[in-house]
Amino acid sequence: MAENLPSPGEQVVIAKPALQSVFKALDSAGYTLIAPVLRNEAIIYDEVSSVDELPIGWTAETGPGHYRLEQRGDESFFGFPAGPSTWKGYLYPSRLKLFSVSKNGGGYQTVPNQDVSPSYAFIGVRACELAAIAIQDRVFIEGPFQDPHYEARREKAFILAVNCTEPGETCFCASMGAGPRCTQAFDLALTELRDAFVIEIGSPLGARMLLDVEWSFAGALELGRADQKITDAENQMGRTLDTSDLPGLLYDNLEHPRWDDVAERCLSCTNCTLVCPTCFCSDMKDISDLTGANTERVRVWDSCFNPDFSYVHGGHLRPNIRARYRQWLTHKLASWIDQFGTSGCVGCGRCITWCPVGIDLTEEIAAIRDEA
Amino acid sequence: MVDNTLDELLRANPWFAALGEPQFEAMLEIASMATWPAGTLIFREGEPNQNIYLICEGHVALDISIPMRGRATILTLSDGDVFGWSAVLPIVNIKTASARATHDTRAIAFDGIAMQEACERDHELGYHVFRRLTNVVAARLTATRMQLLDMYATGLEGD
Amino acid sequence: MATKQSTLQHIPTISLDPMLPHWAAIAKIQDETPGVATYALEFQDLAFRTAYSFLPGQFNMLYLPGIGEVAISISSDPETPHELLHTIRVAGNVTQAIERLKVGDQIGVRGPYGSAWPVEVARGEDLIFVAGGIGLAPLRPAIYHVIRHRAEYGKITILAGARSPEDMLYHDEFDAWREHDIEVIPTVDRADESWQGRVGVVPMLFYSLRPDPRNTTVFTCGPEIMMRFVAYEAMARRIPTERVFVSLERNMKCAVGFCGHCQYGPTFLCKEGPVLSFAQIEPFYNVEEF
Numbered sequence: 001m002a003e004n005l006p007s008p009g010e011q012v013v014i015a016k017p018a019l020q021s022v023f024k025a026l027d028s029a030g031y032t033l034i035a036p037v038l039r040n041e042a043i044i045y046d047e048v049s050s051v052d053e054l055p056i057g058w059t060a061e062t063g064p065g066h067y068r069l070e071q072r073g074d075e076s077f078f079g080f081p082a083g084p085s086t087w088k089g090y091l092y093p094s095r096l097k098l099f100s101v102s103k104n105g106g107g108y109q110t111v112p113n114q115d116v117s118p119s120y121a122f123i124g125v126r127a128c129e130l131a132a133i134a135i136q137d138r139v140f141i142e143g144p145f146q147d148p149h150y151e152a153r154r155e156k157a158f159i160l161a162v163n164c165t166e167p168g169e170t171c172f173c174a175s176m177g178a179g180p181r182c183t184q185a186f187d188l189a190l191t192e193l194r195d196a197f198v199i200e201i202g203s204p205l206g207a208r209m210l211l212d213v214e215w216s217f218a219g220a221l222e223l224g225r226a227d228q229k230i231t232d233a234e235n236q237m238g239r240t241l242d243t244s245d246l247p248g249l250l251y252d253n254l255e256h257p258r259w260d261d262v263a264e265r266c267l268s269c270t271n272c273t274l275v276c277p278t279c280f281c282s283d284m285k286d287i288s289d290l291t292g293a294n295t296e297r298v299r300v301w302d303s304c305f306n307p308d309f310s311y312v313h314g315g316h317l318r319p320n321i322r323a324r325y326r327q328w329l330t331h332k333l334a335s336w337i338d339q340f341g342t343s344g345c346v347g348c349g350r351c352i353t354w355c356p357v358g359i360d361l362t363e364e365i366a367a368i369r370d371e372a
Numbered sequence: 373m374v375d376n377t378l379d380e381l382l383r384a385n386p387w388f389a390a391l392g393e394p395q396f397e398a399m400l401e402i403a404s405m406a407t408w409p410a411g412t413l414i415f416r417e418g419e420p421n422q423n424i425y426l427i428c429e430g431h432v433a434l435d436i437s438i439p440m441r442g443r444a445t446i447l448t449l450s451d452g453d454v455f456g457w458s459a460v461l462p463i464v465n466i467k468t469a470s471a472r473a474t475h476d477t478r479a480i481a482f483d484g485i486a487m488q489e490a491c492e493r494d495h496e497l498g499y500h501v502f503r504r505l506t507n508v509v510a511a512r513l514t515a516t517r518m519q520l521l522d523m524y525a526t527g528l529e530g531d
Numbered sequence: 532m533a534t535k536q537s538t539l540q541h542i543p544t545i546s547l548d549p550m551l552p553h554w555a556a557i558a559k560i561q562d563e564t565p566g567v568a569t570y571a572l573e574f575q576d577l578a579f580r581t582a583y584s585f586l587p588g589q590f591n592m593l594y595l596p597g598i599g600e601v602a603i604s605i606s607s608d609p610e611t612p613h614e615l616l617h618t619i620r621v622a623g624n625v626t627q628a629i630e631r632l633k634v635g636d637q638i639g640v641r642g643p644y645g646s647a648w649p650v651e652v653a654r655g656e657d658l659i660f661v662a663g664g665i666g667l668a669p670l671r672p673a674i675y676h677v678i679r680h681r682a683e684y685g686k687i688t689i690l691a692g693a694r695s696p697e698d699m700l701y702h703d704e705f706d707a708w709r710e711h712d713i714e715v716i717p718t719v720d721r722a723d724e725s726w727q728g729r730v731g732v733v734p735m736l737f738y739s740l741r742p743d744p745r746n747t748t749v750f751t752c753g754p755e756i757m758m759r760f761v762a763y764e765a766m767a768r769r770i771p772t773e774r775v776f777v778s779l780e781r782n783m784k785c786a787v788g789f790c791g792h793c794q795y796g797p798t799f800l801c802k803e804g805p806v807l808s809f810a811q812i813e814p815f816y817n818v819e820e821f
Binding site for chain 3: 448450511
C-alpha cells in the first residue's frame with residue numbers, strides 16, 4: 001500500500017460532496033449500497049447508487065404511535081431519527097429459502113440454498129443499530145450453533161456508521177448504553193458537521209474507501225465540534241429508561257396488574273417485533289408444488305405476539321395478550337440478559353413510534369417499578 | 373410375614389413418632405393386628421363404619437360399584453397408607469367404598485369410635501391424630517383432583 | 532451442589548448448516564399403545580450413521596417434506612446409537628403423517644439436540660424415575676443406561692403412570708427391567724376389573740416410598756401438571772429441587788436457539804433443556820401462560 005491512507009482510529013475530514021466518492025469506491029468494490037431514502041412518507045433503507053438519493057434536508061417527528069416527515073430547512077444528510085427499517089432485514093431476511101427437497105425414487109434429495117449471499121454496504125448505521133447488529137451476532141454466530149446465511153451476509157457487510165446527532169422523541173439509546181456515539185465495530189463512522197464530515201477510520205478496509213477522496217486529518221476544531229454534537233444528542237434523548245436490575249424487577253413482577261393494563265391497549269399486531277432491530281424469532285414453513293414432489297423450506301420472521309407462536313399440540317400456551325406482551329418485554333429486557341449476556345433493547349424507540357396505540361415500554365417499566 | 377409385636381410395629385411407624393408415652397399407650401390400647409390373604413374383602417361399601425386401618429405391608433384396593441358398570445377401583449394403597457378414615461370422621465356412618473386386599477396384607481386396626489373417644493378425652497392426642505388424618509384426606513383430595521384433570525388427555529406431555 | 536444443576540450438553544458437529552436434515556429410512560415400526568408406535572430409523576449416509584451418537588434425554592427433529600418438522604425424544608439405548616428408536620404419539624399434523632408411513636419410507640432427521648438426563652451426576656445415588664404416559668419414552672434411554680451400569684447406582688425405582696392399562700407404555704419390558712434389581716411400579720388413573728396393578732395418579736406412589744433425601748435423584752417426564760406434583764411430593768420428602776429433573780416441552784421449531792419459540796424464561800428448552808432441574812424452573816412453574 002503505497003497510498004497515503006489514514007489508519008484505524010484516526011479521524012479525517014472530508015467535504016460533504018466527497019461522500020459520493022466513498023459511494024463510488026464501495027460500488028467499485030462490489031458492494032450493494034443500502035442507505036436511507038424517502039419512500040412512502042417515511043425514511044427507510046433501500047438500495048442506492050448516489051448520495052442524491054439520501055433524504056437530504058428531511059427529518060421526522062416521532063412520538064408514541066406517531067411519525068411525520070418534516071423539512072429541516074437545512075441540507076443535512078443524516079439529520080433524522082431512525083425510521084421503520086432495520087438492517088436486520090438485510091442480514092436476516094424476513095423470508096429466506098433454507099433448502100429445497102425433491103422426491104427421488106423412494107427417498108428425498110436435499111439441495112441446500114447455495115445462492116451467493118449479497119455483499120452489502122450499509123450507509124448510515126446508527127450506534128443503536130451497531131449495538132443491535134452486535135446483539136444479533138450473539139444469537140446467530142456466537143452461540144453453539146451458527147446460522148450460515150446470517151454469518152455469510154454479516155462477514156461481507158461493510159458498515160459506514162453515523163454518529164447520531166438527531167435523536168427522536170422516542171429515543172433512549174443513552175439509557176441502554178448503546179449510543180449515540182458509535183463505539184462498536186464499523187469500517188467508517190462519520191459525524192456530520194454543517195459543511196463537512198468528520199470520519200473515524202474503523203478498519204483498513206474502511207480506509208481504502210477513501211482512496212479517491214480528498215481528506216485531511218481532523219483538527220481540534222472539527223473534533224471538538226463533532227464531539228459537541230454527539231454530546232448534545234446524548235442530552236436530547238426524548239426518553240429515559242431506568243435499567244437498574246431489570247431482570248429482578250420483571251421476574252419479581254410476572255403477576256403485576258400492569259400487565260392487565262397494557263393488555264387492554266395492546267392489539268397484538270406484531271409491529272413492535274417487526275421494527276425491532278434485535279427481535280429474531282422465526283418460523284419455518286414448507287411450500288410444495290402441486291404434485292407434492294418438490295418442496296421449499298423457508299424461514300420467515302415470526303412474532304411472540306402471534307397466537308400460534310406458543311402452540312403446542314393440544315393448545316396455545318399464551319392465549320391471552322397479557323401473557324404475550326409480558327413474554328415480549330420480559331424477554332427483551334430480562335431473559336435476554338440471561339441468554340446472551342446483553343439486553344435485547346438498544347433504545348432505538350422504534351417499538352414506541354410504530355405501535356399503533358402508542359404503547360411505550362419505558363412508561364410500562366416505570367409503572368411496574370413505581371408500583372412494585 | 374414378620375412377627376412383630378403390636379407395640380414394636382406402632383413404635384416403628386412415623387404416625388406415632390410424635391406422641392408422648394401416655395398418648396402412645398392410649399393408641400396401643402385400642403389397636404389390634406389385622407391380616408388378610410390376597411383377595412379378601414375387608415369391608416363393603418354401605419357397611420357401618422368400624423375400624424380405621426394403617427397398612428404395614430401389602431396392597432389394598434378401594435372400589436366403588438357403579439350400577440351396570442360393575443366395580444371400579446378408584447385407588448390402590450400400600451405400605452404406610454391409611455384407609456377407612458371415615459370411621460373417625462363420621463359424616464355418614466357407613467363405608468363409602470369397599471376395601472379389598474389385592475395382596476397378602478397386614479395392617480394395624482383401630483376402633484374408630486374408641487379413637488374418637490380417646491381424642492375427645494385428650495385433645496393433645498386429638499391434635500396429633502387429626503393432623504395426621506388431615507394429611508391423609510388432603511392427599512386423597514390432591515389425588516382425586518389429578519384424576520379429575522385427566523392430565524393424559526390434555527396433550528401437553530412428553531412429545 | 533452446583534454441579535448437580537448442570538445438565539449435560541452434546542452438540543452435533545457433523546452438519547455445517549444446522550437446518551439441513553439427514554435422511555433416514557424407517558427400518559421397523561412397532562405398535563405400542565393406542566395412538567403410539569415406535570419407529571426404528573436408519574440413516575442413509577453410512578458415515579453419518581457411524582458417527583451418530585446421543586445422550587439419554589436428547590431429542591431429534593423429524594421432518595416430512597411438505598408437512599413439517601416435530602421434536603421427538605430418542606427412546607433407545609444411547610450405547611447402541613445405530614439402533615435409533617423414536618416412540619411417537621399421534622398428536623399433530625406431522626405425527627399424523629408419520630403414522631401413515633411404512634417400513635422403507637424416509638424421514639428427515641436433525642439432531643441430537645438438547646440437554647440430557649444427568650446420569651453421571653446421579654451416579655452412586657438412589658434414583659427414582661417418574662413417568663406419565665408417553666413421558667416414559669424420553670426416560671427409557673436413561674433407564675437403559677442405568678441398567679448397563681447397574682452397579683454404579685443405589686436403589687432404582689420406576690413409577691410409571693398411564694391413563695388406563697391399555698395406555699401403559701413398554702409394559703412388556705417391565706419384567707426385564709425388574710431382573711436388574713429395579714422396582715417397577717405401574718399405576719393407572721382408571722382401571723377395569725382385569726387390572727391387577729395400582730390405581731391412582733403417579734405422584735401418589737411417593738407415599739409408599741421412603742426415599743433418602745440425602746441420596747436420591749428424581750428424573751420425571753410426563754404432563755406438566757404431573758411433573759409439578761411429582762416435584763411437590765419430592766420436596767415434601769426433603770429431596771432438594773436441584774436433584775429433581777424434569778423434561779419440558781415447548782414449541783420447538785429450529786432446535787438450535789435461533790427461532791425463539793421454545794423459550795422458558797431465561798432458557799431455550801432446545802439448548803439448555805429439555806431436561807432441567809426443578810430448581811431452575813421453580814420461579815416460573817406456577818406463572819400462568821408463561
